[in-house]
Amino acid sequence: MxxxxxxxxxxxxxxxxxxxxxxxxxxxxxxxxxxxxxxxxxxxxxxxxxxxxxxxxxxxGGFMSEALMDFTGGVHMEFVLNEAPTYLWDIMDCAAKSQTLMGCASYHGETREAVSPNGIVGDHAYTVTGVFKVMSEGNPVHLVRVLNPWGNTEWNGDWSDKSSLWDTVSKQDLKCRERLENGEFWTSIEDFTRNFESLDICCLSPDFLDRSSGCHWKSQCNFGKWIAGTTAGGSMDNMATFWKNPQFRVRIEELSEDCTHEEGAENILVSLMQNHEKRTRSSQKNFMIGFYVFKVRGESGKFSAEFFNDKTPVEMKSFQNSREVMGFFWLEPGEYLIVPCTENPGQTASFVLSIFSKHETHFEYIEEAEENEDNS
Structure with a gap:
């Protein structure tokens, strides 16, 4: 067959x-x-x-996020859990209600996949299968349900299958409890963020983040290349060549009446992915990649070296040795410049730069032919 x-x-x-x-x-x-x-x-x-x-x-081995994107073609969001926002559980709740895929990774142990005393397997990928709020002695507790793909070996701390804390909740809340050795367990959001290193969310659209049903996030992408000697300028530590990197202009319009926005909540996601030409995964080489976001006002053409000499980025994504890096930001309506780059100059590679925004957004590559215009 x-x-x-x-x-x-x-x-x-x-x-x-x-x-x-x-x-x-x-x-x-x-x-x-x-x-x-x-x-x-x-x-x-x-x-x-x-x-x-x-x-x-x-x-x-490898990164869970790569498989999630390869299987779905979706948008990837990553949260480093020791830096997670206070409203992380709310984000996870919205994701769960929209049946969005979620996974998490545990910290590296002394040896790969060593089991810690609390039952968490080190350097291991888990699936987040649900979230639930219970009342315990009159206080709300935000829980996260996690699945070990092994089908066994579970968390044994607070809110685990045999935890006495389940005796403090109502019969109605007990409906989410299962006492099975099947690799699936509950933990509080506090223990979740302490014992896991990162959370990956992969969705077809970030629409689930908004309470307004009339608000829809829009996506755009551009394909580009860093070419040694011409457009591979490296990071801002290499100011003499940094300006040679590909440059992308973004204009963010005012939010439409159909959308609502909570103060401080993110409104734009930027993804930079290395576009490997070799199929075999083991032969692919990732460079250290990242990007900078600058505020601009009305300038045209490619920005020269002088423009960046006294310019501070409003946002940036630190360099990582991975296929994709992403940043989730709040940017005021206006014009911005995104500069994707490898950490070191002179490294040739292809990339895909994508943006996802709840605003009307105009996204374009600044052509090389414009680079001689005076933008300083």
Whole structure:
């Protein structure tokens, strides 16, 4: 039997064709399997993804966010949990109600996938499967439900399956409790942010963030290249060449009447992704990448070296050695300049720069032919 799957790779959908032969040892699947013996779609999907990435070996390790985007073509949001906003649980609640995919990663242990005394597996990917608010002795407690994909090994602290804290809630709130050794458990949002390092949310649109049903986030993307000797200027530590990087102008309009905005809430998401040309994942090399956002006022053409000499970015994304970096910001209506770059100058690579905004937004690449205009 021939099976066809589609995956989103670097800004476009690609089709993958596989057969239904699966790798086994002693008639048992070697890799992904199902609890139901006659259910094979997870293993077939895994085989198709292995073909996209090069081999089964290329699926070992990596970033959860990459797989979430490859499978859905969605928007990725990452929250570093020790820096998470106070309203993180509210964001997760909105995401859960809209059936948005969520995953989290635990901190690195002394050895890979070592189990800590509290039951959390180190350097391990988990799925967030729900959020719930209970009343405990008259006080609200915000809970997060987490699934260990192993199907066992669970958190054993407060609000775990056998925690006595469940005795303090009403029978109505007890409906969310399951006392099964199935890898799924509850924890408070406070313990969640202490014991996990990051939260990844992947959605088709950030619309779930808004209470106003008439407000819809819009997306735009541009494909670009850093070319050694011409457009690979490096970070702002390299001011002599920084201006040579590709430059993108963004104009953010006033918010429409259909949208509401809460003070301090983010209104724009910027994603910078390295666009790898080699299919095999193990042969792909990530550079340290990041971007800067500057406020501008009416200038035209490509901005010269003099423009950046005394310019401070209003936002920036620190450099990371990963396929994608993203920033979630609040920017006032107006004009901005986004400069994506590698940390070091002279590094050749392709990239996809995307923005998602709840405002009407105009996003364009500043052509190289304009670079000789006086913008200082």
């Amino acid at each position: 021939v099976i066809e799957e589609s995956f989103w790779r670097f800004g476009k959908w690609i089709d993958v064709v596989i057969d239904d032969l699966l790798p086994t040892i002693d008639d048992k699947l070697i890799f992904v399997g199902s609890k139901t013996s006659n259910e094979f779609w997870p293993a077939l999907l895994e085989k198709a993804y292995a073909k996209v990435c090069g081999s089964y070996a290329d699926l070992d």
